[in-house]
Amino acid sequence: xxxxxxxxxxxxxxxxxxxxxxxxxxxxxxxxxxxxxxxxxxxxxxxxxxx
Numbered sequence: 001x002x003x004x005x006x007x008x009x010x011x012x013x014x015x016x017x018x019x020x021x022x023x024x025x026x027x028x029x030x031x032x033x034x035x036x037x038x039x040x041x042x043x044x045x046x047x048x049x050x051x
Contacts, residue, residue: 002039007049010040 010032013019020029021041032040042050 002036004049007036007039007043010036011043014040014044 010019014021014032018029020027020031021037021044023031039050042048
């Protein structure tokens with residue numbers, strides 16, 4: 001069960017360029033947990049939470 005508040009928090013961190021959505025070679029940023037990546041990507045793109 002994914003938490004809505006974590007989806008929004010991870011999306012914010014990705015938008016402000018603090019975290020990476022996916023692993024990037026050479027990056028030292030933290031990465032969104034794998035189970036949240038697809039949902040966070042959709043939320044960033046559409047603004048809607050889809051499970």
